[in-house]
Amino acid sequence: MLDVTDLVVRYGKATALDGVSLHVAAGEMVALVGPNGAGKSTLVNTLSGILRAASGSFTVGGRLAQVPEGRQLFPELSVADNLRLGAWRLGRRPGARDPRRIYEILPDLARMARQPAGTLSGGQQQMVAVGRALMADPDILAVDELSLGLAPIVVADLARHLRELNESRGTAVLLIEQNARLAFDLCDRAYVLESGVISASGSSAELGRSEAITRAYLGGLTGTGTS
Amino acid sequence: MTAFLSYLISGLAIGCTYALVASGFVAIHRVTRVVNFAQGAFPVLAGLTVSSMLGRGLPHGAAELIGIAVAGLAGLVVGVVAIGKRGTPTLASLVITLGLGILAYAVEIVIWGDQPVSYSMLTGSVNIGGARIPTQYFLVIGVTVVTFVALALFFSRTYVGKALSACASNPYAARLTGIDPTRMGLVAFTLGGLLGGLAGVLITPLQPVAFDSDVLLATSGFAAAIFGGLNSAYAALVGGIVLGVLQAFVAGYLDAAYQTEVTLVLIILVMLYQSGRRSALTEELA
Numbered sequence: 272m273l274d275v276t277d278l279v280v281r282y283g284k285a286t287a288l289d290g291v292s293l294h295v296a297a298g299e300m301v302a303l304v305g306p307n308g309a310g311k312s313t314l315v316n317t318l319s320g321i322l323r324a325a326s327g328s329f330t331v332g333g334r335l336a337q338v339p340e341g342r343q344l345f346p347e348l349s350v351a352d353n354l355r356l357g358a359w360r361l362g363r364r365p366g367a368r369d370p371r372r373i374y375e376i377l378p379d380l381a382r383m384a385r386q387p388a389g390t391l392s393g394g395q396q397q398m399v400a401v402g403r404a405l406m407a408d409p410d411i412l413a414v415d416e417l418s419l420g421l422a423p424i425v426v427a428d429l430a431r432h433l434r435e436l437n438e439s440r441g442t443a444v445l446l447i448e449q450n451a452r453l454a455f456d457l458c459d460r461a462y463v464l465e466s467g468v469i470s471a472s473g474s475s476a477e478l479g480r481s482e483a484i485t486r487a488y489l490g491g492l493t494g495t496g497t498s
Numbered sequence: 499m500t501a502f503l504s505y506l507i508s509g510l511a512i513g514c515t516y517a518l519v520a521s522g523f524v525a526i527h528r529v530t531r532v533v534n535f536a537q538g539a540f541p542v543l544a545g546l547t548v549s550s551m552l553g554r555g556l557p558h559g560a561a562e563l564i565g566i567a568v569a570g571l572a573g574l575v576v577g578v579v580a581i582g583k584r585g586t587p588t589l590a591s592l593v594i595t596l597g598l599g600i601l602a603y604a605v606e607i608v609i610w611g612d613q614p615v616s617y618s619m620l621t622g623s624v625n626i627g628g629a630r631i632p633t634q635y636f637l638v639i640g641v642t643v644v645t646f647v648a649l650a651l652f653f654s655r656t657y658v659g660k661a662l663s664a665c666a667s668n669p670y671a672a673r674l675t676g677i678d679p680t681r682m683g684l685v686a687f688t689l690g691g692l693l694g695g696l697a698g699v700l701i702t703p704l705q706p707v708a709f710d711s712d713v714l715l716a717t718s719g720f721a722a723a724i725f726g727g728l729n730s731a732y733a734a735l736v737g738g739i740v741l742g743v744l745q746a747f748v749a750g751y752l753d754a755a756y757q758t759e760v761t762l763v764l765i766i767l768v769m770l771y772q773s774g775r776r777s778a779l780t781e782e783l784a
Contacts, residue, residue, distance in 0.1 A: 276770060319673075320673075321673055337674050345667040345672075346668075347665070348664065356672075359676040359677050360675070407676070
């Protein structure tokens with residue numbers, strides 16, 4: 272579904288990604304964890320075509336939609352209009368711009384359809400951002416910092432929606448997270464990105480038992496509790 | 499009272515044309531963040547084109563449509579040169595529009611010469627309270643109202659209108675959803691050209707236009723546009739009408755030679771007021 276091979280991305284002379292390779296199979300949920308400045312958002316922005324790679328390559332076997340860091344909604348537009356614009360890539364396909372197909376997956380959005388997106392709470396805005404990405408009928412969803420600035424209960428609800436989406440529709444998910452506990456709980460496999468380099472990869476269970484990783488990302492606690 | 503009514507309605511009509519020019523400034527600035535210094539060239543180009551078309555025997559309606567289309571095309575050309583290359587800094591785009599506005603002088607002089615042209619559109623007048631008001635004034639006001647309603651519907655009901663608003667709101671998010679802000683910027687420049695062209699078509703029967711009429715039209719349109727911080731077409735409509743009426747009263751009761759000064763003073767006052775509001779807001783947030 273997604274194959275990234277030796278990807279190098281630079282901002283001027285600074286190298287943000289230095290030979291990153293990773294793979295996400297169809298229907299798989301994979302996490303990419305790492306600290307601030309590791310290059311996580313650079314990777315997802317490259318996959319979305321916002322940034323250009325200096326070398327290396329990636330292939331997306333289908334349509335990739337991004338839930339960007341910080342939600343990045345159109346605050347003056349209504350929730351329904353934010354969703355409608357998510358279908359821009361689908362062109363004039365019949366029914367493509369109808370937000371009701373998202374209300375079936377995220378019913379809470381139907382209640383706030385007419386509200387300006389900028390007036391919603393952080394959790395609601397994140398739900399709109401997920402809904403807007405789903406409007407593009409993606410085969411793979413790249414979610415950048417799902418949990419950023421949100422209460423744990425809100426994050427758990429959003430995570431449940433992602434899992435249901437993955438199970439019911441087979442949408443692959445690349446979850447980019449600083450919150451390693453959430454990432455390991457939600458995803459079967461994970462990569463650790465540090466200073467633009469993949470420093471570790473494997474099953475979430477394995478990584479959760481790794482002493483170095485638990486010390487760096489899980490506050491020294493081994494195991495992957497449930498959220 | 500008769501003179502007052504006459505000045506008021508003529509001011510309203512001229513103000514409406516300023517509002518149309520201003521809405522072009524706003525459409526372009528909202529989407530691209532570029533202040534289009536070539537905006538004054540669009541009404542001039544449209545007025546000169548209609549004059550030529552009518553001179554060649556084309557009927558009213560067709561001539562005006564061609565004039566507006568030429569201005570729209572000019573808007574697209576200005577947009578392609580100013581923002582067509584991805585990553586062009588906003589300041590560079592602004593300077594490019596200034597250069598193209600000056601280039602338009604040369605093109606207009608070569609094609610139409612340097613003498614003002616005009617044509618009649620609606621003839622006759624209406625008697626209101628003893629004042630004889632030319633029918634053309636009511637046509638200008640009516641067309642402006644219809645245009646602003648159409649603009650509101652375009653931005654609130656159509657998919658392209660919403661995509662333009664999305665680019666104005668968050669260009670990064672727009673790109674993520676697949677909307678190309680450069681392409682939308684070109685749509686905005688074309689719209690700016692069409693609105694400027696419409697203003698030119700309507701104002702030429704009231705005030706003859708020449709290649710250098712763009713200065714008054716652009717400064718007046720800009721003064722109207724900054725009423726809403728270059729971001730609100732409705733505020734631009736209010737600004738245009740205030741300016742038009744103010745100019746008409748100054749010309750009627752004082753001296754027509756002060757019209758430009760009125761505009762410039764208004765620009766300074768509005769900008770001073772807005773900068774005062776911004777600093778108060780900044781202090782509030784600090």
